[in-house]
Amino acid sequence: MPDRPDETAAPLLAVRDLDAFYGDIQALFGVSMDVGHGEAVAVIGANGAGKSALLKSIAGLLRARPDAIAFDGAPIGGMPAYAVAGRGIALVPEGRGLFASLSVEENLLIGGQLNRPGPWNLRRIYELFPVLADRRALPSTSLSGGQQQMAALGRALMSNPKLLLCDEISLGLAPIVVRDIYARLPAILSEGISIVLVEQDVVQAQKAARRVYCLQEGRVALSGAAKDLTREQIAAAYFGV
Amino acid sequence: MDWINVILQGVLVGGLYAMFAAGLSLIFGVMRLVNIAHGDLIVLAAYIALVTTQTLGIGPLTSLLVVVPVMAVIGYALQWFVLNRTLGDDLLPPLLVTFGLSVIIQNGLLTLFTADSVKLQAGDIEVATIHLAQGVYVGVLPLLQFVVAVAVIAGLQFIFYRTALGRAFRATADDPAVAQLMGLDNRHVFALAMALSLAVVAIAGVFLAVRANFDPSQGPARLIFGFEAVIIGGLGSLWGTLAGGLVLGVAQAIGAHLDPGWQILAGHIAFLVVLAVRPQGLFPKVRT
Numbered sequence: 276m277p278d279r280p281d282e283t284a285a286p287l288l289a290v291r292d293l294d295a296f297y298g299d300i301q302a303l304f305g306v307s308m309d310v311g312h313g314e315a316v317a318v319i320g321a322n323g324a325g326k327s328a329l330l331k332s333i334a335g336l337l338r339a340r341p342d343a344i345a346f347d348g349a350p351i352g353g354m355p356a357y358a359v360a361g362r363g364i365a366l367v368p369e370g371r372g373l374f375a376s377l378s379v380e381e382n383l384l385i386g387g388q389l390n391r392p393g394p395w396n397l398r399r400i401y402e403l404f405p406v407l408a409d410r411r412a413l414p415s416t417s418l419s420g421g422q423q424q425m426a427a428l429g430r431a432l433m434s435n436p437k438l439l440l441c442d443e444i445s446l447g448l449a450p451i452v453v454r455d456i457y458a459r460l461p462a463i464l465s466e467g468i469s470i471v472l473v474e475q476d477v478v479q480a481q482k483a484a485r486r487v488y489c490l491q492e493g494r495v496a497l498s499g500a501a502k503d504l505t506r507e508q509i510a511a512a513y514f515g516v
Numbered sequence: 517m518d519w520i521n522v523i524l525q526g527v528l529v530g531g532l533y534a535m536f537a538a539g540l541s542l543i544f545g546v547m548r549l550v551n552i553a554h555g556d557l558i559v560l561a562a563y564i565a566l567v568t569t570q571t572l573g574i575g576p577l578t579s580l581l582v583v584v585p586v587m588a589v590i591g592y593a594l595q596w597f598v599l600n601r602t603l604g605d606d607l608l609p610p611l612l613v614t615f616g617l618s619v620i621i622q623n624g625l626l627t628l629f630t631a632d633s634v635k636l637q638a639g640d641i642e643v644a645t646i647h648l649a650q651g652v653y654v655g656v657l658p659l660l661q662f663v664v665a666v667a668v669i670a671g672l673q674f675i676f677y678r679t680a681l682g683r684a685f686r687a688t689a690d691d692p693a694v695a696q697l698m699g700l701d702n703r704h705v706f707a708l709a710m711a712l713s714l715a716v717v718a719i720a721g722v723f724l725a726v727r728a729n730f731d732p733s734q735g736p737a738r739l740i741f742g743f744e745a746v747i748i749g750g751l752g753s754l755w756g757t758l759a760g761g762l763v764l765g766v767a768q769a770i771g772a773h774l775d776p777g778w779q780i781l782a783g784h785i786a787f788l789v790v791l792a793v794r795p796q797g798l799f800p801k802v803r804t
Binding site: 334335336355356357360361365366368372374375376377381384385386388389430434 | 680683684686687689690691693694695696697698699700701702
C-alpha cells in the first residue's frame with residue numbers, strides 16, 4: 276500500500292473492511308483506513324458517499340464489527356459511543372450539535388466532563404477562540420454559525436482526545452470563516468492530536484491534510500498523499516466518471 | 517378573615533401539589549417520559565413510610581431519612597431495568613408500561629395492606645398552630661410542608677442549573693446522541709433523573725400520609741393533581757410548577773369553602789380555565 280503513513284509504529288486508528296448500515300441501507304462497503312499518530316487525514320466525497328457514516332461508525336454511533344475498528348491497538352468496533360469517547364475519540368458532529376439549553380461555557384464544560392488529562396482546558400480553548408470567551412455566558416444558540424463551529428470544536432477538544440473527528444466543519448459557513456477555523460488546526464495538531472477531516476471542499480481538505488481518502492458510494496475510490504493527487508484523479512474518484 | 521384563612525390553606529396545600537408535580541415534570545423534561553405510575557409511587561412511598569415508622573418506632577419526619585434513599589434506589593432500578601428499554605422514538609411504550617406499573621403497584625399494596633385507610637401519626641405537631649393576626653391561623657405542619665416544598669423546588673432548580681449533574685440532564689434532554697459523544701451514558705443519566713424524581717416523590721408521600729388518611733387506590737388522583745399543576749405552571753419550568761401547585765391548591769380551597777363537594781371540581785375548573793386562556797401555562801420555558 277503506497278499510502279501508508281511513514282511512521283513505523285502501528286497506526287493510532289486502523290479501520291479494516293468496515294461495513295456500516297443506516298437501518299436496512301448499507302452505507303459503507305469494506306472500507307479500510309489508517310490514521311497515524313499526530314496525522315491529519317481528510318475524507319472527501321460527494322453527498323451520500325458514506326463520509327459521515329464512516330465517522331459515526333468510528334465514534335460508536337453506528338454498529339460495527341468489533342475487529343473492524345482498532346484504536347490504540349484495541350478493537351473498538353460496536354462499542355457504545357460514551358465508551359469510545361472515554362477512550363479518547365471526539366466527534367465534532369455535522370451541524371455542530373451544540374446543546375441549545377446550555378450556555379457556551381456549559382457546552383465546553385460538558386465536553387470536559389470525562390476529566391481526561393491533557394493540554395486542553397477552558398483557558399486554552401478561550402485562547403484558541405477568544406470570541407468564545409466574550410460570549411461564554413450566552414446561550415449557545417445566540418452564536419453565529421462560525422462561532423458555533425468554534426464552540427463545537429472547543430467542546431470536542433475539552434475531552435482531550437487522541438483523535439479528533441470533524442464532520443464537515445465548513446458546511447454552511449462563509450469562506451472567510453472557514454479559513455479562520457482551518458487556520459487553528461495546526462495549533463491543535465501541534466498538541467499531538469490526530470485529526471480526521473470530512474470535507475466537501477476538496478481544495479481546503481488537500482491543504483489541511485497530509486493524506487486524503489476519497490469515498491464513492493460507500494467504497495474507497497482513491498487514497499494517497501494530499502500533494503500527489505491530481506485534480507483529474509480526484510474528479511474521477513469523486514464522481515465516478 | 518375567613519377568606520384569608522381559606523386562601524392561606526390553599527397556598528399551603530399547593531406546596532404539596534407542587535411536590536407531586538416536580539417529579540413528574542423532571543422526568544418529562546429529561547426523557548419525554550409520561551409516568552402514569554407517578555401517583556401510585558407517591559402512595560407507595562407513604563406505605564414505605566408507614567412500615568418504617570412502625571418497625572423502627574420513629575416519627576414520620578425522621579422516616580424521611582430512610583424513605584428518600586429507598587425510593588431513590590427504587591427509581592434508579594426501575595429506570596435501569598424496565599423503563600430504559602421502553603424509550604425510543606415512540607411515546608407509547610413508556611406510557612403503556614407505566615400504566616401497567618400503576619396497576620401492579622395498586623394491587624400489590626392492596627394485597628399487602630388491604631383497602632383500609634391508614635395515616636401516619638406525627639404527634640403534637642399535627643395540631644400545633646401559629647396565630648398570625650386577628651383570626652388568622654396557620655397549622656405548623658402545613659407550614660412546614662410548604663417550606664419543604666419551596667426548598668425542594670429551589671434544590672431542584674440548583675441541581676438543574678448549577679451542577680454537573682444538571683448540565684448532563686439538560687444536555688441529554690437536548691440531544692441524547694450528541695450527549696453520548698460527550699461520554700455520557702444515557703441509561704445512567706436517565707436512571708439518575710428517575711432516582712431524583714422518586715426522592716421528591718418520597719418527601720411528597722410522607723407529607724401526604726401525615727396530612728390525611730390514605731389507601732392503595734389514591735394514586736391516580738395524586739397523578740391528576742400533579743399533571744394539572746405542571747400544565748398550569750407551564751412545562752419545563754420548576755418555579756412555574758410551584759405556581760401551578762399554588763393555583764390548584766387555592767382553587768380547591770375556595771371551592772371547598774363554598775361547598776365541600778366542590779373542592780376537587782374547583783381545582784379541575786381552574787385547570788381548564790388556564791388551559792383555555794393560556795394553554796402554554798403561566799410560566800412556559802422559552803425555547804429558541
